[in-house]
Structure formats: C-alpha cells, structure tokens
Amino acid sequence: MGNAPIAVKHCLNYGALMGDSPWMPWLLQEKKGPDIHKFPDFVKIVEVGPRDGLQNEKEMVPTEVKIQLIDMLSQTGLSVIEATSFVSSKWVAQMADHTEVLRGINKLPHVRYPVLTPNLQGFQAAVEAGASEVAVFGSASETFSKRNINCSIEESMRRFEQVITAAKQAGIPVRGYVSCTLGCPYEGDIQPAQVKKVVKRLLELGCYEVSLGDTTGAGTAGSMAAMLRAVTTEVPVHALAVHCHDTYGQALANILTALQMGVSVVDSSVAGLGGCPYAKGAGGNVSTEDVVYMLHGLGIETGVDLSKVIEAGEFICQALNRPTSSKVAQATNKSKPSLSRSD
C-alpha cells in the first residue's frame, strides 16, 4: 500500500487492518481460526495399500505377494496396515484370499492389522482367521450407499451395529470409514451436515475413529476446511482421520489443511496403489511416500522410514507390472539418507 494514509489502507485491505491492529479481532469477537503454523507433533499413518490399494488394481496379485508386501510394510515403522477385506469374493475377487493372507503375514507386536468386515458373517470369518481389529464402511451419500453396498445409509448402520456389538463383546476395536465426504460421483456436492450426521452415528455405535474419505478426489482445501469445520462442532478432532484421493492432484493440499485443523491421522497407500473406479485412467489413493515426505519436511514425526516404504512400493509395482504413482519414488532412484528418518 506504500504511502497511502493508514486509514485508507485499512479501508481497502481487511488483512492489513487485522495485521496492524492485533486487538481488533478481540474487539470484534472474531471467531479465532486455527493457528495455521501449528501442526500435530505426531501423525499416525494408516497404510491402506494392501486392501484399498490392491482392491482397486486390475491385476490379480497372488497371496504370497500380498503377504510379502505386508511383511515389508511392517518393517517400515508403520503402526497400522489394513491387511485385507472379509467381503464376498463374488464382489471383490482380489480379496478372495483374505483368510490365507491374514494367517500368512508375520504380525509384528507394535503393528495393527485391521480388516474390513462389511457384515456379521464377514466379522466372524475375520475373527476366526485371527483378526484383532476390524473396520466398517459407511457413506455420506444415499445414492452411493445404494449403488455400492445395495442398501440405504440407515440399513448399513443397522448392519454395522451388529458387527460393532459382536466386536465389543470380543474386545475388538472397530474403525469407521465414511465415503463421499467431499463429493459423490452420483449426487455431486455433499452437505457437511450430512457427513457430520453419519460420523456421529458411527462414533455413537462404538467406532474408536472415523476416517473421512474423499472418494472421488474432487475435494479441495476449501471443501475440506468447510467439511471439517462442520464435523468438529460435535465430534472431537482426535477421533478423525482423512482418507484423501489424489485423482485431481489435491490430496496433499487437502491433507495439509486437515493437519492445520488438528487432524493427526492420515490414510495413504504405498506407491499410490488403487486407481479411481469413477475416472478411467486417473489416480486414486494418495501415495504414502509423498505424504511421509511432506510430514517429515514439516518436522512432524511419523515413526516411518521413508526409504523402506519406497522399497515396498518398488516391490509391489514390479509385481503388478505398473509404474509407481508416487512422485517421491519417481524422483528418488536410490534411497538417500537425507530422505529417510527412523524416529
């Protein structure tokens, strides 16, 4: 603004007024936004590559490859690795070997291996196969719920209630997922209030954490902020995770926004496995390598050794005969000590 009188400057630039008059927000009783320079000290990464990632890959992967992938991921410092899904093989052929995978992996004591259980039957099979944590998958969109799992949101909640009741009795924690939180391939925009309703329901039923999915990847920092603002009016932020898809290249910016709003759990997929079923040829899950790179650059601890994740990514991409979707992996031909951190 240069030499313009201060009053004129303040008339024309709200940001300048607020900056020059630190007492103004107090006087106006402006709602204090989050401190954008403050980030969580630690972020828990939930690795979904072996389940959500592989489930959306066309190439069928043999059981032993899945097991080796999970074992490699267990060595990276990741504390949660979604291992498989106890869904009918009629619907998801890639997950037909769920029991074999869960029994075959080398379960490390400090790592959890949740599995998807869409209904009571799946839950019981999961427990028999040795599952000690399960997950249920709801939706913020009625149309998506009907098309994806053939029932309304309310009906799906009743199914999940059965799973969660059984899980409670068995002392098994349950994670909830909500899809379409930033848009639906069928309905388009989804109201943040609707997302809040479904999240609250899952937490009330007994989920310890709810992962908010941007299923189509169409969300932006703006819609992420609006959705989280609405959800956190009634849900504690420590119970929330974000599951961002990178279909429109927005994932890291969306995750950054979520971190600035207090979220400290992020789902991601090694090598960015799992394309988007709604946009042919487009990317899907955000890649773990790129997320960890950003978090470490921000000084946020994750416990993850980036170079080992890159190795696991190289392994599965070779097995799938596809290039990695991770930009960090593409840029890094060999592990550089400066990129990895063992915390």
Add this chain to the structure above:
Amino acid sequence: MVETIPFTLCFLWSRSYLGAFSLDGVSKRFICPLPERVKIVEVGPRDGLQNEKTIVPAEVKIRLIDMLSEAGLPVIEATSFVSPKWVPQMADQEEVMRGIQRKPGVNYPVLTPNLKGYRAAVTAGAKEVAIFGAASELFSKKNINCSVEESLQRFEEVMKAAKQEGIPVRGYISCVLGCPYEGKVSPVKVAEVAKRLYSMGCYEISLGDTIGVGTPGGMAEMLEAVKKEVPIHALAVHCHDTYGQALANILVALQNGVSVVDSSVAGLGGCPYAQGASGNVATEDVIYMLNGLGIHTGVDLPKLMDAGSYICRSLNRRTSSKVAQATCKL
C-alpha cells in the same frame, strides 16, 4: 495508531448496525485469510517447452500461446532470447514473438539473459522481459559459469536499458528451497538475492523451487525471511512438483499472503536433475485448487485444458495434470 481510532469507531458501528458489511479484499471461506485474486503466470510455452525433449515447430508454439490467451491467462511467458546454441527449443524466438496474437490486457514477457538478448527481444516486439538469479552459489557457477553477484551485475545493463525504454522487468530466483549441488539453501540468502533484484528495479520476484524438494514448512520459513526485504505483493512462487509437494507449497504461500503463482499448462517441462521425474506444477491443477478456495483467477479451466490437450498431442506425450487425466467432463 491515533489515525486508526476514528476509523475503528466507524468500523465497529458499521459492523454492528449494518450486519454483513464487509471491507475485505481477502477470501474468508478458508481457515485463514487468503488473497481474493491470484494472478497466474503461465510459463508453459517457455519454461515448459524448454525442458521438453521434442522440438516443437514455431506454428505449434504460436497456436499454444494463442489458445492460452483465449483461456484468460493474464501473463504468458512466450519465449526466451537465449542463444539457440544453448537452448535449441527457443531458436524460433523472433518468429514466435511476431506470430502470436496479443490479446489486450495480457502480458507476454520473454527471458533475456543478457543485453544482446534484450535488444533482440525489444526489436521483436517484447514489452516485458525477465532476468534470472540463483540463491545458490554452486548452482550459479554450474549453470551460467559465474557467481550470483557477477550474474546480477551482468543484468544491470539489461535493467538500465529496460528502465530507459519503460520496459518492466520480472526477476526469477532459482533454488529457493534447495539446490541439486548445495542441498539446503538458507532463507537469508534467498532474501538477499530477492532484495538485490527488487532494488535493481524488478517489479516482481518469482521464487523458484527448482528441484521441487521444498515442503510447506520450508516454504513458510523462506517467505518469512524474504517478506522482510521485499513487499509481499511483489512476490510470486514458482513451484516444481517433482516430489508431489507443489500444491501444498502453493497453499502455504497463499496463506502467507502471496498472490502470484507460476505454473505450466499440462505440467510441461520435466526436471533435468531427476531423470523421468516431473517438473513444473500443472496450471490446470492449480486453477482447480484456487477455484475450490473461491479465489478469482480469470482463467477458463475447460479452455485451458483444451490448450493442454493440444500441446500434449503435438509433443506426443501424456499430460502431467491430474485434473486433465481425471476429467472427461467437468
């Protein structure tokens, strides 16, 4: 402080009695104030094509620039008046400059590495030029065979001539968040070079994350240092997406008050320091994010994507823009 009292009282009265009275020039939809408008500087035809292996004929470059003009971009870096011996892709600099249809209100800056290039640029009709510095001494030596200070002294001649002729000059600084040779780069050094370019007469300084290694924390720290020496309205960010960090870095820059962003249609231009890796951030992906934040750019995204498809077909390569990859219909 005293001057603000009467204003403050009016402001408070208006807020309480007029309700939704808003003075802001900032977008308030986000978690913190963001600029209401962002100027996109499209670098695809120069920085993008310069780093593409396939040599593209002049008529294709001209068509690309014309399509970008139609897409509403306010600034399109058209070409570079560098010796064709060094950059064969830019050998048709004069033909391109003379061939493009200049849309009123749109600027078409060109790179001028020295006085000779500047003269040729002006003769070919350039109305705005750009010069290049580096925040890393080693990078400067390896890239242009002289120290940072020596490079800036070479540009003094260009600045002098441009001032006399009323031609605005934009400054670029490379390696602001890391150097392929030196590794970490001090924000203080970036601020020094920015101050130098600004005091030499550059109206705007574009801060380049040349190898894309920067992350949001580093971006914020660097901007904090540079803002002390150069006013924020004169700063731009030029982020590379080599490590996938570009949009997050741009978001943080916006949060810190930056309102000028460089980008390249279809993400043209790989990274010469990491074989096979990506380089420039894709304009389509930036626009998509800014649209989602309610920030005005004046850019028509579908027309921009048309320009991206056109140049990718000509280069026989896939777009690097995720928005373009995902969108069959918008």
